[in-house]
Amino acid sequence: MAESIGDSLDQALESAFTRRPPQSAQAxxxxxxxxLKGTKATAQLLGISQRTVERYVKGQLxxxxxxxxDRLNREVRKRWQPQVRARAKQKAATTDGLVVSTRARFGFTAAPGTTDDARVRDITQALPPEFAARLFTARDQGATEQQLQRIAAEGLAQMYFRANNTRAHGLGVEFTDIQHVDIEL
Incomplete structure (x- = not known):
């Protein structure tokens, strides 16, 4: 389980892979x-010499x-099966939405006299496609973890705490101290 929403989004997309990414350093x-169309670009990306890249490709290292x-795994996973990843994003953003499971501190602000002290809660909630689209778009545009948390908090506030805006109108939800978050497509 991830401790950041960005990592959890990446893991959710990786769950859509149809084949395993290459495992050996050579592969x-x-x-x-x-x-990357060359050893020079690969070497620059990984922060190693071009000769070292060539040795791994030949199997000498x-x-x-x-x-x-770790860098090698991260960069391969980031580029692995881009069409599968794009289809999974599109499906979540248009029809399926996503499911957020989290253990975090939630606090509320509402009309005077109706506040609730923040406390740690375990919540698993399906979010509609609009929130999936917002999360993936923000992630792709380089949003910070705090911005992603704000979007997730809005989704959880609307769907879990306000029952899709059928009750508790005007309830503001704070989403802090995330112990774990797991997002599934």
Whole structure:
């Protein structure tokens, strides 16, 4: 489970993959070289020398250091199956929506005298496609984690606390101290 909404969105999209990404360092390096159209661009992306990239591609080097392995995994996953990822985003943003499971502190603001002290709650709630679209669009445009949290809080406030705006009109919801968040498509 992720501790940030951005990471959880990435994991949700990865769940739509139809094939596993390359696992070995050699296969990952070959994939990146092909995607970036050369060893020089791959080396710059990973922060290593062009010669090191060539050695991994040839199989002369096999076990990267932990930091390089992490960067390699992250960059391959980011580029793996872009059409599958785009279809999953489109489906969530137009028809299916997404499901947010979280354990976080929720507090409320409403009319004077009707406030509720913040407390930790476990919530699993389906959000409609409009919130999926807003979250993915914000993520793609480089939104901060706080901006993503605000969008998720608006969705949870509308669907969970205000029952799709059929009750508790004007209730403001604060979404803080996230212990975990898991988003599914």
């Amino acid at each position: 990952q390096m070959r994939f990146l070289v092909k995607q 096999k076990r990267p250091r932990q930091d390089l392995r």
